[in-house]
Amino acid sequence: MKNVLIVEDSKAIRSMIRMSLEEAGDFFAVEADNGFEALRTLPTRRFELIITDINMPDINGLELIGFVKANPSYRNIPLIIVSTEKSEEDKKRGLALGACGYVVKPFKKDELMATVKKALEG
């Protein structure tokens, strides 16, 4: 089972991502609804993938990515950004920081899973 951390402040989108992952089979998704919760959750198990929204209060997705990439324990975990069409600039920054893929809201399940697959193989 691959552990995936979903960091997203909208419950509906979080659930949708989780369900898509679980339907695909061998994923176990852990949800965090903001950056602080993500910080608390990261040390609790070995994560194989992190999917994070950019636009969140307190700690935004870029800051979370910055933290992950600076931390030897987490820096090799692939990261996928969830962004919106308008936040082109933010998406670019996320990729520049080391995220390996992105999906744009609203996205279809297939798009998400294709990106997940690529991130895990890459």
Added chain:
Amino acid sequence: MKTDRSIKDFLAEAEDILETANQALLSLGSQKAAGRIDPDVVNGLFRAVHSFKGLAGMFGLKAPSDLSHKLEFLLDELRLGKVDLGQELLDVLCETVALLGRLVQQTGKKQQPEDISTALERIDGLLRAKAPVSADRSLLDRITIDRGLLQVLTEYEEYRLKENIKERRNLFILKISFDLNDFERGIKDLNESLKKNGEIICTLPTAGAAGGSIGFTILIGADLTLEALTSALNTPNLSLESVPYVEGPKVDEPRPGMETGALKSVSNTVRVDIYRLDNLMNRVGEMHLTKNIIGRIARDLRSVQGFTGLSAELHKAHRSLERKLNELQEGILEVRMVPLGQIFTRLAQMVRKFAREAGKEIDLRLEGEETELDKLMVEDLADPLMHLIRNAIDHGIEQPELRRKLGKPEHGTVSLTAFPRGNHVVITVEDDGAGMDAGNIAAKAVQKGLLPADHGLDPVTDRKELLGLIFLPGFTTRETVTEISGRGVGMDVVKRNVSKLSGMIDIETEPGVGSQFTLTLPITLAIIKALVVEAGGQVFAVPLSSVLEILQATPDRLETIEAREVMAIRDETIPLLRLTTAFNLKTGQERGSFYIILVGLAERRLGLVVDGLLDQQEIVIKPIGKRLSDVPGIAGATELGDKRGVVLVLDVESLIEGALRKTVVRS
């Protein structure tokens, strides 16, 4: 992509988000009126609509999704400073959010969503009026900061940083470490503290100082100095450093029209911290004291030299100084004044909420929104007014069916009015509900142990006193208290809040017809005229605005009725209160004559007995320490600027109340 999740999940989350959006809109409205917009509120509104859009998209709901998409775009432009928050834009924001609310309801009731094309066009219209943004890349070069921090800024955060640099605000990097197990409380408390003292531009988590810990690097913009911020935060184990500006002195840029005006609604206003105005007022107060000294010298000189030569010149100069000082004072007072409309709008929105919760139909009438009051006082009024309104809705206005039976219109009416009256502002909260019965109040007070069963008060003749019982702590119990922002508030707190503003609260009510609460407040607490008196060897200051009349009297004019001293003044019998008794002072010699300071309002009048009148002067009321602040009868302290030193200022309202209460009430 449709999901199989029940539409109920959508409705629940959508309503939550729209509630947040509405709160943000309310705040924006009052901030805009005050001329000062908090970027955090705009950002909060943006995030709410952003969440709504994602949500609607996930459930495949086209109309809400399209509309919120457009609205989110507009809000992003707004928070990035690319459009102005003009009145039209604010209106469009409010209407669009309301439309989103209706779309949600229509979704819930499986109705056809209403047409959104007009709304979309209006937003497009506003977007077309975008101001051109001049390139300001160079702004980030003005500071020396770790590149790593700049890289994790989102576009919005970068914009906020640039705005702070433009305003030449002080920038700081705060570093702190917490234990990984319970960092959330610590960082949230710190954030709250920071928000009070400045703006949090970004928060970057880092590896902690030790294993099992987590660190945060926070970029802050503030007006305080490093020392002031450090002491304001009062948090141990943090490191706070200034971010240096590369250029030395501030460079004055010509501010291109709309770009910098984006989040400021009026371009020729200045943001002023109210406490700076307080300081100015204090200086004016001190100048009054000096002016008085000059006046005294002028008088003394006149009595020696007569009204010639230097004496005449000094006299003239003193007069001129007095005039100009009064004008200066008026000018500063004016700056502190804000229209009550600021809180009225907020209250209006709360009325809709309360009415909905109580299941009643309420019409709110507002009058006198342009009436002005000291800024510091206006903020403190919001809570008591909110409680009075809530009371009127919850307990005053009857249920629609009952109102119909009573021949009243089904819609209850709550009126909030304000008007100036001389040096005061009068605010009334009126309802056409059930009114209050003095007899019932007496019975309830006895039941709660606040009044002895044999109180002997008559519902007709002692009506006012009985009505006043509702202000006693303990009168409103938890079953009837309604919570405002999580706190249970009773009428006693309302009264205390009004007293703190040196105001009075009065009730008029008629069972079956309705009730009216009248608040009378001085227009400012900053600087007031006071009468300086002497009693029992001690000096007191009495706010002149409460003084109706000053009389001189001799002991033979006094009478005693039912163990209380009174005096007949023209046709009325006025109860008296000796200040020496009130404050337990030695009376010393029996004096031949004394003075009566008549204070109060309408039927609630009282004569304060003092030994001597000393002066009339402008004073600045300063707060007194905690130990004295709950002593009834004392509003604060002031300095008279001479050897008399610090003098107590009387709280006339509480003196009246204490003296006029006929029975001893059990607390």
